[in-house]
Amino acid sequence: MSDTPKTLFPPVSNDEIQATLSGVFREEAGKVVGALLRILGNFEIAEEIVQDALLIALERWPIEGIPTQPGAWLLTVARRRAIDQLRRDARYREKLTVLECPVVQEPDDRLRLMFTCCHPALSRETQVILMLRAVCGFTTSEIAHAFLSSEAAVARRLVRAKQKIVQAGIPYRVPRHEDLDERLGEVLAALYLMFNEGYLTSQGNVTARRDLAEDAAWLATLLTRLYPREPEPLGLLALMRLHLARADTRFDVEGKLILLADQDRSRWDRQMMMEAGNLIEEAAALGRPGPYQI
Incomplete structure (x- = not known):
């Protein structure tokens, strides 16, 4: 099963992809790292997963196009990567349930x-x-x-x-x-x-x-x-x-x-x-x- 959500947009230029990713990183990376850190409890791993998600975007978006909601796309891919990591470690099975069923957290x-x-x-x-x-x-x-x-x-x-x-x-x-x-x-x-x-x-x-x-x-x-x-x-x-x-x-x-x-x-x-x-x-x-x- 692919770990990237589907998008319906046609291929776009690398410049547009780079500009979009830059904006998404600015607006969403902190939120996604925070969401993963809450579950994983490891700052470096959370940040590495977000970086992996950005690399996946660089690979997939030139082919599939930029998704209509790039921030949501990034969160979805990062969450799936985190789930894969938790499944490989039995100590985190309880956390896996939380990550697979995310809820809105307050404060932000x-x-x-x-x-x-x-x-x-x-x-x-x-x-x-x-x-x-x-x-x-x-x-x-x-x-x-x-x-x-x-x-x-x-x-x-x-x-x-x-x-x-x-x-x-x-x-x-x-x-x-x-x-x-x-x-x-x-x-x-x-x-x-x-x-x-x-x-x-x-x-x-x-x-x-x-x-x-x-x-x-x-x-x-x-x-x-x-x-x-x-x-x-x-x-x-x-x-x-x-x-x-x-x-x-x-x-x-x-x-x-x-x-x-x-x-x-x-x-x-x-x-x-x-x-x-x-x-x-x-x-x-x-x-x-x-x-x-x-």
């Missing part, structure tokens, strides 16, 4: 994965680097640019971090409230960097990646729902929404940056600005100011 698997990456056994900078790669889908080049480092150095740190997660048996879960202070800051830092990279990207010929910035805001929204009494997630989400509210006015038709004073304010999203203001007031009412609120 990517948030669980983010907190796993933020374990205090890892240095703070390593935590953020690992989250940007595993959860947010940053390339090694983008992470190196964000940290003013070399790609080789970032690659080495990623390998060491994943090995330490496995060796230390770091749990895959959202932390208890008493452990929150030491790990929430790193999660917020990664989301902040992710938003910045989308708001003014360092890669390619495009000046902004609205999808990446909006995905960071979406993850920040999940974080505020998970911890509604924590003011800093509210402050960060407000900051993101205030910036997104004027995203359509930041560049001219040639892609050149328009200064704040010269932007067409009639095109700003007033509803989003109002929502951001409400978030700031909600955070301020908790009486614990922090850098994102300020």
